[in-house]
Structure formats: structure tokens, C-alpha cells
Amino acid sequence: xxxxxxxxxxxxxxxxxxxxxxxxxxxxxxxxxxxxxxxxxxxxxxxxxxxxxxxxxxxxxxxxxxxxxxxxxxxxxxxxxxxxxxxxxxxxxxxxxxxxxxxxxxxxxxxxxxxxxxxxxxxxxxxxxxxxxxxxxxxxxxxxxxxxxxxxxxxxxxxxxxxxxxxxxxxxxxxxxxxxxxxxxxxxxxxxxxxxxxxxxxxxxxxxxxxxxxxxxxxxxxxxxxxxxxxxxxxxxxxxxxxxxxxxxxxxxxxxxxxxxxxxxxxxxxxxxxxxxxxxxxxxxxxxxxxxxxxxxxxxxxxxxxxxxxxxxxxxxxxxxxxxxxxxxxxxxxxxxxxxxxxxxxxxxxxxxxxxxxxxxxxxxxxxxxxxxxxxxxxxxxxxxxxxxxxxxxxxxxxxxxxxxxxxxxxxxxxxxxxxxxxxxxxxxxxxxxxxxxxxxxxxxxxxxxxxxxxxxxxxxxx
Ligand code: GLC
Numbered sequence: 288x289x290x291x292x293x294x295x296x297x298x299x300x301x302x303x304x305x306x307x308x309x310x311x312x313x314x315x316x317x318x319x320x321x322x323x324x325x326x327x328x329x330x331x332x333x334x335x336x337x338x339x340x341x342x343x344x345x346x347x348x349x350x351x352x353x354x355x356x357x358x359x360x361x362x363x364x365x366x367x368x369x370x371x372x373x374x375x376x377x378x379x380x381x382x383x384x385x386x387x388x389x390x391x392x393x394x395x396x397x398x399x400x401x402x403x404x405x406x407x408x409x410x411x412x413x414x415x416x417x418x419x420x421x422x423x424x425x426x427x428x429x430x431x432x433x434x435x436x437x438x439x440x441x442x443x444x445x446x447x448x449x450x451x452x453x454x455x456x457x458x459x460x461x462x463x464x465x466x467x468x469x470x471x472x473x474x475x476x477x478x479x480x481x482x483x484x485x486x487x488x489x490x491x492x493x494x495x496x497x498x499x500x501x502x503x504x505x506x507x508x509x510x511x512x513x514x515x516x517x518x519x520x521x522x523x524x525x526x527x528x529x530x531x532x533x534x535x536x537x538x539x540x541x542x543x544x545x546x547x548x549x550x551x552x553x554x555x556x557x558x559x560x561x562x563x564x565x566x567x568x569x570x571x572x573x574x575x576x577x578x579x580x581x582x583x584x585x586x587x588x589x590x591x592x593x594x595x596x597x598x599x600x601x602x603x604x605x606x607x608x609x610x611x612x613x614x615x616x617x618x619x620x621x622x623x624x625x626x627x628x629x630x631x632x633x634x635x636x637x638x639x640x641x642x643x644x645x646x647x648x649x650x651x652x653x654x655x656x657x658x659x660x661x662x663x664x665x666x667x668x669x670x671x672x673x674x675x676x677x678x679x680x681x682x683x684x685x686x687x688x689x690x691x692x693x694x695x696x697x698x699x700x701x702x703x704x705x706x707x708x709x710x711x712x713x714x715x716x717x718x719x720x721x722x723x724x725x726x727x728x729x730x731x732x733x734x735x736x737x738x739x740x741x742x743x744x745x746x747x748x749x750x
Pocket of ligand 1: 367435453510
């Protein structure tokens with residue numbers, strides 16, 4: 288009897304290991320991912336291959352970083368994740384160089400995310416109006432920097448054509464339109480205040496600039512939150528889509544789309560494919576869907592359902608709640624993997640999901656979360672290794688020190704995610720000494736700084 292039970296348990300363990308083995312990549316495979324990212328970067332940068340490239344490597348027209356003589360009051364907007372932030376950023380130059388920020392966070396209701404573009408931008412302007420009222424600044428025409436974190440084709444610092452929505456947004460009538468126009472029109476419709484829209488930037492670039500203000504070695508921005516993307520300073524002679532060979536320009540890589548041409552199919556698991564198929568944008572943003580906070584919970588949930596169906600978990604009984612899309616939030620992953628969380632608390636989480644669990648179930652779920660988040664962090668590290676090595680090669684250096692400005696809840700809150708990224712970059716790009724600097728101020732500060740630089744240059748041109 289005992290032997291029969293032991294045999295069954297061992298067999299179940301083996302079945303689970305077999306399923307999870309798809310999530311264990313060796314360093315050679317990760318190096319291959321790095322190599323493919325590098326190839327995709329070249330394709331996105333080159334004129335000949337740009338239009339068909341999955342990783343778009345978008346030019347941003349941000350060429351100069353702050354020289355710290357910037358000063359003034361700026362308004363910044365930050366739209367991308369689940370919230371919308373409006374910020375007032377005061378910058379002082381000279382001896383008392385400092386940046387002071389005030390901000391308010393507003394929710395973007397589902398109706399606005401999935402309704403018409405007019406509704407979405409009217410909501411945005413409604414939030415700005417509330418904020419200006421709160422700050423008592425409705426009468427000043429403030430220069431504005433807009434962090435708009437979606438793939439856009441930038442034509443000028445204040446002209447940005449939305450290519451496609453990502454991460455749950457799908458407001459109609461916006462794709463193919465200039466986002467700055469949509470904002471200016473909404474401000475005009477409201478007719479309550481005026482703003483001088485100067486710059487629109489991606490959050491990767493905002494983050495890089497925000498960290499770069501205090502740290503001259505920071506030339507990469509990385510986001511690992513609801514979405515995942517990176518940006519960095521590229522030398523102009525490699526940016527074939529923009530005229531001119533002098534200097535450098537920030538590139539918004541839009542690396543979330545890595546793999547959309549099928550080049551990651553050998554590392555995607557059946558669970559990644561399922562999550563992709565059921566998402567709002569099937570076939571798109573495949574790399575992002577393997578890494579970012581919006582999807583990791585879904586991947587774990589699909590594995591748990593598959594285990595349960597095979598009788599390997601929860602005594603083979605699935606609850607209806609577990610089958611609900613989005614029920615297993617990525618923040619559970621962070622909780623589950625945190626050492627402080629006793630297995631008892633885990634059982635409370637399962638109870639909320641209508642599942643009767645045993646202690647063994649908790650251990651299994653913790654293992655699943657560990658495997659999924661580890662691979663996500665390794666994949667992200669492999670991509671980052673490609674970026675820092677390219678920066679090194681651009682400069683013809685044997686070794687280089689690069690700092691990466693980073694924001695995102697997954698990076699910040701998950702107990703192991705950041706360590707795995709660091710270790711992966713260290714192994715896959717051994718000639719680069721990479722430090723990760725967490726930006727506490729978010730990308731809005733960067734948008735304000737980019738606006739301040741543009742205002743400084745504009746004023747210098749007028750004199
Ligand atoms: C998505 C967006 C990208 C953004 C990233 C992180 O990938 O397409 O523009 O930078 O999320 O927020």
C-alpha cells in the first residue's frame with residue numbers, strides 16, 4: 288500500500304517536472320536569445336529591413352540629455368500602465384540644482400481604455416483640469432511633456448503617430464493618429480486652460496533621462512512592470528531611418544514585439560501560446576507576454592489548470608474562479624515567492640480562488656511560480672545583454688561600464704526577479720559592467736526634463 292502511494296506520488300512528481308522542463312533554459316539557449324535580439328536590433332535600425340522588422344527600434348528625436356542648466360515649471364503626464372499620473376515638476380539650476388515634484392494618480396476606467404479615442408483623451412484632459420485646479424495653476428500656460436508608453440512612430444519631438452495599442456488599451460480612432468494632436472484637440476474641446484505641448488516620450492526614454500540627470504553613466508532605460516520594454520542611446524550613423532550621422536539619439540526599442548516573426552517559437556511553451564491566443568492582441572508582443580506583469584499570472588494560472596486536469600494538483604478539482612481570466616494576479620507571484628509568506632497564507636489565497644488545497648499543493652504552486660518568474664527574468668536579462676554589448680561595440684571598447692535606469696513593479700516587488708536579471712546579464716555579457724539604478728521618480732520626471740531641454744534649446748534659438 289505504502290509503496291503504491293509512494294509510486295503514484297513519484298510518478299506525479301515526474302509528470303510535473305516534465306511539463307515544467309519547458310521553462311528551464313540552459314545558458315547556450317539564453318545566449319541564442321541574446322544573439323537573436325541583436326539581429327533584430329540591426330533589422331529595426333536598417334532602412335532596408337525596418338518595415339518588416341519585429342523589433343522596431345523607433346527613433347525618438349531626443350538627442351540631448353539635460354546639461355543641468357535647465358530650470359522652470361513643467362507639467363508632465365504619464366500614461367501607460369493601469370494608472371494615469373499628472374505631475375508638476377519644478378526644476379532649479381545652478382548651486383541649488385534640484386527637482387521638486389507634486390503628482391496625483393488617476394485611474395483610467397475600462398470604458399475609457401476600450402471606448403472611443405475622444406472619450407479617452409477627454410478623460411485625460413479632465414484629470415489634468417482637476418490637477419491644475421488642485422495646484423492652483425489653471426491660468427499659467429505650462430510647457431508639457433507627455434510620457435506615452437506605446438509603440439509610436441515619432442516624426443518630431445512633438446509629433447508621434449500611434450502604431451498600435453498594447454497592454455489592454457484599445458480605444459478606437461487612435462491608431463495611425465498623432466497623439467499630440469489628439470491631446471491638443473481634447474484640450475481645445477474642454478476650453479478651460481491652455482498648455483504648450485513640447486515633447487512626447489516613451490517611458491523607457493523618460494526613465495533613462497530621469498536616472499541620467501543624476502548619473503552620467505546611465506544610457507539605458509528598462510521597464511519591467513505591466514509591460515516590458517527598453518530604450519538606449521544609439522549612435523546616429525546606425526539610425527538609418529533618420530538623416531544625419533552626427534551624435535546620438537535615444538531609441539525606443541519596442542522590444543516587447545521580439546518574437547512576433549516567430550523567431551522565439553522554440554523557446555515559447557504551450558502556456559505562452561495559450562496566453563497569447565486569449566489576449567486582446569494575439570500574435571503581438573510575444574516577448575513582452577513571456578516577461579511582464581500583465582501576463583505572468585496568466586501563465587502560472589494556465590499551468591495550474593493543466594496540472595489540476597491531470598490530477599497533479601488540488602486533488603484534480605478545478606474551481607470556476609481559477610478559470611476566470613486575470614484571476615491569478617502577478618502580485619500573487621511576488622507574494623508566493625516571498626520567504627515571509629507562510630504556506631498557511633498561501634492556502635488562504637487558494638481559498639479565495641475556491642480551491643481546497645493541501646500543504647503539498649502550496650509547495651507545488653510555489654515551485655511553478657518560481658520556474659515561470661525565473662525564465663521571465665532570464666529572458667529579460669538576455670535581451671539586456673544584447674543591448675549593453677551593442678553599446679560596447681559601438682564604442683569599440685573591450686570593456687565598458689553601463690548603468691541601466693529601471694522601473695516597474697515586477698522588478699521592484701518580486702523577491703528574486705531583479706537578482707536573476709542581474710546574474711543573467713553578468714553571465715551573458717561578461718565584458719560589460721552593468722549596474723541597475725532604480726528610478727524612484729518614475730518616467731514622468733524624465734518627460735519633464737526632456738521638455739526642459741527642448742525649452743532651453745528653443746529659447747537659445749530665439750536669442
Ligand atoms: C509596452 C509598450 C511600450 C512600453 C512598455 C512598458 O511594451 O508598447 O511602449 O514602453 O509597454 O511600459
